[in-house]
């Protein structure tokens with residue numbers, strides 16, 4: 001998921017230059033991933049890992065632009081995957097590093113291949129552990145079970161709350177008591193929970209109390225505890241000392257190694273989506289700028305959450321000229337948000353949305369036959385390099401005829 005973050009540091013790093021001044025040569029729409037900001041994030045994460053002894057993985061579902069994996073592997077312990085393809089990508093592109101996988105339910109016919117890529121296999125249910133745990137163990141893999149501490153620390157976004165009533169994610173203590181046997185417990189090397197989403201360490205502290213209450217008698221038998229993702233560690237107001245206290249406290253109390261697997265925090269504010277104004281229409285009092293980038297296709301969380309993404313050089317105090325920025329598709333709701341500007345927009349202007357590295361390139365689509373944006377890298381020296389681009393064939397090949 002993706003909600004507005006304090007994007008000011010990433011915008012300030014652009015030095016007030018206009019989007020056209022910075023990126024005039026780029027085709028729009030296009031994503032620009034900022035290497036400097038990735039490094040700043042990674043330095044924060046690596047310091048947490050180094051000073052506590054925990055291991056931090058990249059959750060690839062948020063960010064899997066693997067051209068950056070060689071850079072990230074200098075700071076992180078490995079990757080986390082949601083299934084076979086991400087596990088394979090992690091193994092291929094961050095070799096020598098750990099590959100962890102969690103999936104709500106594994107397929108029988110993929111499991112052997114998965115075992116060739118992944119070091120840690122985390123199961124979501126006792127059924128799955130019973131069915132596949134022995135195979136993972138015999139292949140020499142570290143076996144984990146996801147628990148549900150039934151401790152909701154977020155409000156308002158039930159689709160992002162694995163602790164919501166009736167959740168399918170993780171084993172509750174009640175399910176554990178009903179279904180687990182000593183034999184199955186012996187298969188386990190670790191426990192995993194993932195309950196946070198864009199949250200600070202006070203919510204981790206609260207969650208750990210629930211974990212202790214529900215699973216405190218199991219944890220001393222484990223080698224590791226994976227605290228999932230959702231830790232917004234690289235956000236300016238994140239309380240890192242409290243995170244370290246939580247990590248060290250858990251290590252001491254239960255004698256376990258600690259893993260964190262943030263996605264967002266790795267690439268927070270590390271990307272832009274550049275778009276241009278194609279047309280400006282007025283309906284009543286409302287001015288609407290139609291862009292060549294679509295919320296529905298290129299920033300789907302804007303509609304799913306929903307949220308309004310930060311926009312470079314938009315007037316935070318309202319601005320004299322207010323425009324609704326919207327996409328070029330036929331979906332009425334393909335709206336990015338209402339923004340104020342100090343000057344009127346014109347057809348052809350370039351606009352730059354912030355925090356567009358996460359849950360974007362790995363989540364976009366070609367609805368309406370929209371082209372997929374190029375992906376560019378902004379190097380630390382400011383130079384731009386094209387990583388990949390797409391055309392008609394990329395749209396067509398997903399629909400048949402091969």
Ligand SMILES: *Cc1c(COP(=O)(O)O)cnc(C)c1O
Pocket residue numbers: 001059061062080102194196197198228229230231261262263264265
């Ligand atoms: C989504 C997810 C993550 C990463 O979450 P972020 O909010 O991007 O930090 C980590 N682990 C699991 C199991 C996830 O589902």
